Amino acid sequence: MTRVLLLGGTTEAAAMARALAEAGVDAVYSYAGRTEAPVAQPLPVRVGGFGGVAGLAAYLKAEGISHVIDATHPFAAQMSRNAVEACAEVGFPLIALEREPWQAGEGDRWTHVPDLAAAVAALGEAPRRVFLAIGRQNLSAFAGAPQHHYLLRLVDPPIEPLPLPHAEAVIARGPFEVAGDLALLKDRRIEVIVAKNAGGAGAEAKLVAARELKLPVVLIDRPLVPERRVARTVGEVMGWLGR
Numbered sequence: 001m002t003r004v005l006l007l008g009g010t011t012e013a014a015a016m017a018r019a020l021a022e023a024g025v026d027a028v029y030s031y032a033g034r035t036e037a038p039v040a041q042p043l044p045v046r047v048g049g050f051g052g053v054a055g056l057a058a059y060l061k062a063e064g065i066s067h068v069i070d071a072t073h074p075f076a077a078q079m080s081r082n083a084v085e086a087c088a089e090v091g092f093p094l095i096a097l098e099r100e101p102w103q104a105g106e107g108d109r110w111t112h113v114p115d116l117a118a119a120v121a122a123l124g125e126a127p128r129r130v131f132l133a134i135g136r137q138n139l140s141a142f143a144g145a146p147q148h149h150y151l152l153r154l155v156d157p158p159i160e161p162l163p164l165p166h167a168e169a170v171i172a173r174g175p176f177e178v179a180g181d182l183a184l185l186k187d188r189r190i191e192v193i194v195a196k197n198a199g200g201a202g203a204e205a206k207l208v209a210a211r212e213l214k215l216p217v218v219l220i221d222r223p224l225v226p227e228r229r230v231a232r233t234v235g236e237v238m239g240w241l242g243r
């Protein structure tokens with residue numbers, strides 16, 4: 001009997017959930033619980049961490065899971081590592097639904113950096129107006145560069161004071177459109193964008209807008225994840241499930 005655990009929190013996971021529901025596949029959608037009002041899914045949902053590799057392995061056995069689909073964000077590396085280890089431990093098949101990273105095209109002014117610390121350094125000493133499009137969790141990495149003015153885009157209003165003295169938060173949930181991002185960048189007089197190389201369509205608008213405005217982008221490379229089977233489309237994953 002097929003019973004799927006879908007590790008979610010992304011646009012791709014929502015598309016995967018729709019396909020599983022439409023095909024009548026028995027599946028559970030898992031959210032980490034980072035956002036206050038996660039998007040409703042057409043599958044039963046569970047929320048919260050599993051308790052590391054051991055917790056996930058125990059969950060897989062207790063819930064009678066047969067297949068795991070890791071459709072988490074490419075920067076949710078801890079969850080992805082845990083999934084690889086737990087599935088190896090219990091001998092369950094795992095597939096990752098992962099977007100291609102973005103590639104620079106003509107007119108792009110991208111600087112690739114390996115991590116957050118390098119992104120901070122790439123901004124330099126002189127104060128700049130920065131669109132810091134990295135979500136809420138890693139903002140403190142930029143506390144060491146308080147001279148810049150930061151524009152943040154967050155899913156939920158911040159409940160704690162921001163760790164950055166000169167920051168404005170715009171509350172919005174993707175997917176985003178180029179026209180809206182162009183207007184935002186112009187209105188806030190943004191000089192440079194810092195983003196994670198997430199890939200996918202939902203967050204690409206800011207890069208298209210940056211190209212149009214000839215703005216530089218500091219793009220953070222993806223963290224390393226152990227080797228696993230990877231699919232690029234929902235259809236590939238359905239094929240892997242034999243559907």
Ligand SMILES: NC(=O)c1ccc[n+]([C@@H]2O[C@H](COP(=O)([O-])OP(=O)(O)OC[C@H]3O[C@@H](n4cnc5c(N)ncnc54)[C@H](OP(=O)(O)O)[C@@H]3O)[C@@H](O)[C@H]2O)c1
Pocket residue numbers: 007008009010030031032034047048049050051052053055056071072073075076077078079080082134135137196
């Ligand atoms: N990182 C990003 O930039 C980003 C962007 C957009 C969306 N997201 C989504 O936000 C969630 C958290 O991302 P993160 O970067 O904080 O992850 P992470 O650092 O890889 O994960 C930290 C811990 O959070 C729990 N966790 C993460 N994803 C989970 C899921 N889908 N279901 C249940 N538990 C989960 C796990 O806890 P236990 O060890 O206790 O199991 C994991 O060890 C993910 O669902 C991801 O897809 C992340």
